[in-house]
Amino acid sequence: TLRLICTTTAVQRKNVGASGPEKYTEAFIKKQIEEFNLGKRHLANMMGEDPETFTQEDIDRAIAYLFPSGLFDKRARPLMKHPTEVFPEQRKIQWGEDGRPFHFLFYTGKQSYYSLMHETYEKFLNVQKHQDQLTAQDLPVQKEKRNLAGSRWLTKIELEEMLLEQVSDDDYSRFIQLLQKLVALPCADIEEKYIQKFSKELPVQLQKVVIEPLQHDERGVAFSTGEGKRKTARATAVVYDNGTGKITVNGIDILHYFPVLQDREQLLFPFQFLGRIGIHDMVCTVSGGGRSAQAGAIRLASAKALRSFVTEKEVEFMRQAGLLTVDPRVKERKKPGQEGSRRKFTWKKR
């Protein structure tokens, strides 16, 4: 299991659900839901589709079509969603007409947190009892382990959203420790369902880069293609085997296309790194960018094409040498109040 160390922009979002008494009454929310459903049917009518089978995706598409907006921030664009998603959940008033609170832990201040801790500890004791029972019956206890690497615990924010009240750092860490202790027990599978409520799967997986196999020309010559880009220049390269080391760019020889030595050195680099200078022929097309950007783009494209000719270890070497990574540097935007992207106007004292 992983614990998130770095915080995201979610931290800056205030948890509206946990602050203060209700701002939206129940009647208000019900009215909003009715209005939303009506509006959905109207919209389906307008778009000419069936009101019964109008899903949320259809709504989004219809709104984007009817109200096109060029704003960059997606959250600023027109939105039509179910009120439960729009209005955050509110804590209902927790005491009755006579002033007597409903929950027995109300006067602790953090009622839902403590109730959660009690519940979890109850499960924990349950599991221990079950384990003792099994050892008493001398049955083997180990069952399959949960996959720890593919999931993570809820973050503090998510926990707060779930409990609808503020949770401090200490409390959160104690809760996570308890969960971990619970999971560490061998018979934790019984409470699997309960634990799943508090864990999330990590969707991020490393994409394995597929190396394409060599293709063969009509004459029988092996070749492979690669694409590269650098700062607005896009290039495609086709590397042939059995060549003399000639390179053609957009139909022109590199000596004429790149009169500057520096650009030709950039082109030379992948071949020199692998030691295959006079072996391969190359034909490439490039567009956009300037002289240097085009050279960088062709370099990347040729390195990608050469992967098919070379062993995996050498591919790893190339990757570490930085031949296979796209250069992320682009021109920085000019800001208002400044003359360029970094240069400020001349500062005058008076």
Added chain:
Amino acid sequence: GERGTGKTMTLCHVVHYCSRQGWLVLHVPDAHLWVKNCKELFQSSYNKARLDQPLQASVWLKNFKTSNERFLEEIKTQKKYIWGRRESTEEGRPLREVVEQGLARARSASDAVAVLLRELKQQSQRGSFRLLVAVDGVNALWGRTTLSKEDKSPVSPEELTLVHSLRKMLSNDWTGGAIVTTLSQTGSLFKPSSAYTPQELLGKEGFDALDPFVPIPVPNYSPKEFESCYSYYLERRWLQHEKARTEDGKAELRFLSGSNPRQLDRLAGP
């Protein structure tokens, strides 16, 4: 041939060979110098329509004198030439006097050159010596010039005495010698940088004037030539980098220079 493939070098080879053999060598290092960036232009005294270039003419005369000392003694003039009011050269005087006259008086330098060329042409036909005319950048003689007259009208190469006399030399109406010329794009005016065939660089006029000629293409280095050049640089210890001695370094050099002699020279040189 394209830029930097060694046309001037081959011309120099030819000049050296001929001078070893004992020919009289008329070598113009770069005809572009005569049509570009000239500071002084005078109206010619001999022919009112034309313009003189004393600077370039005197420079060339000096070079000619140092290279062909022996011949200047032997050859004699055949006509009487008058250089202005007080000076004149009699018939039968050695050509050296003509040259010295041109060097002494800047105004008549271009006329001296014209006289020289005419004499040499006539006398080579007789067969007492063999004449080699070697001109580098011959496409300058038929292109445009960057010079202009005092009233800002452009000058065509016809109106320059030096160019006119050289054209007469290059035309095909004398025997007893050889003409070797090279075209050069680097100095040429108002021509695109990708032009390298005789037709493009000379223009129609020039092509017709030089008509029956044998074009010799000068390509980049062949693999053998590259090897020999590389070993020469190695011997002369121009390649300072240790890695340049290896096979890989050689392949690198070959790639980066694209087998172009000039590029290889710049890469390998100091």
